[in-house]
Amino acid sequence: MERVLAPPQETPAARTRHAANLAGALWMVAAMAGFTFEDALIKGASSTVPIAQILVTFGAGGALVFAGLARWAGESLFTPEVLSFPMRLRVVFEIAGRLFYVLALALIPLSAATVILQATPVVVVAAAALVFGERVGWRRWSAILLGMAGVLVIIRPGTDSFSMLSLLAVAGMLGFAGRDLASRAAPATLGTNVLGFYGFLAVALAGVMVSFWSDAPFVLPETRAGLFLGGAVLCGVCAYACLMKAMRTGEVSAVTPFRYVRLIFGVALGVLLFGERLTTPMLLGSAMIVLSGLFIMWRSASKGA
DSSP states (O other), X not given: OOOOOOOOOOOHHHHHHHHHHHHHHHHHHHHHHHHHHHHHHHHHHTTTSOHHHHHHHHHHHHHHHHHHHHHHTTOOSOOGGGGSHHHHXXXXXXXXXXXXXXXXXXXXXXXXXXXXXXXXXXXXXXXXXXXXXXXXXXXXXXXXXXXXXXXXHHHOTTSTTOXXXXXXXXXXXXXXXXXXXXXXXXXXXXXXXXXXXHHHHHHHHHHHHHHHHOOOOOOOOOHHHHHHHHHHHHHHHHHHHHHHHHHTSSOHHHHGGXXXXXXXXXXXXXXXXXXXXXXXXXXXXXXXXXXXXHHHHHXXXXXXX
């Protein structure tokens, strides 16, 4: 009689790891959905509310929420660590990233801004090799170049369809990459609520800076625009919290690839809410960026070069 070999039983440790990875992936998907709705709401508000006012309102609202969460958790917002060089650098990059990205949301299609933003992880890997001396072999450097080429395919410099406004999204993406690198170097004693507080405070500061050279006066938002701004703050805070939860649940290599669902959400909202059209260069560039990022993550997870 032929014996049928039973499949190997999954160990309790493996089941726990898989459950953690699934939970982390779901948290990441929720975070990316929240960030995308935040972008859409800010874009909707920008039609009647000045950019400077959006930044001040959004930043102040988020800072107040995280200040309340920090107080509830018994965390101090004012410690010597918040004045460290990485934290000061993080504020500078946060201001640049938020300012240019909000301008991009207001002036170019949501889908295009979202797609360009997806190159952030690729830039982070390249900068980590240059700044922190992390080992990156030729395969990952090739993937980095592929991702950067994908950005060029989308913005198409040198063609009749090229718009200088698309460079706002590129500048915002570079700012966010710098913020992520500075966050990595920030003191480990600073918790999520503290980082969130100073991140949103930097957004408000960016709005104040813009107001000095902008000739658009602050206005009393209409009911619709006010709801958009309030919703953007709520989505931004919830998304940030979900992102932190995702990165602390499960394995980074299993959770991080789900960042790219933001591209799907962003393109879908751009088409459905704002009537944007997808072009062949945008689809091709998106595929190049996503493939580049996923390959880099895979190589990093396998500790290859």
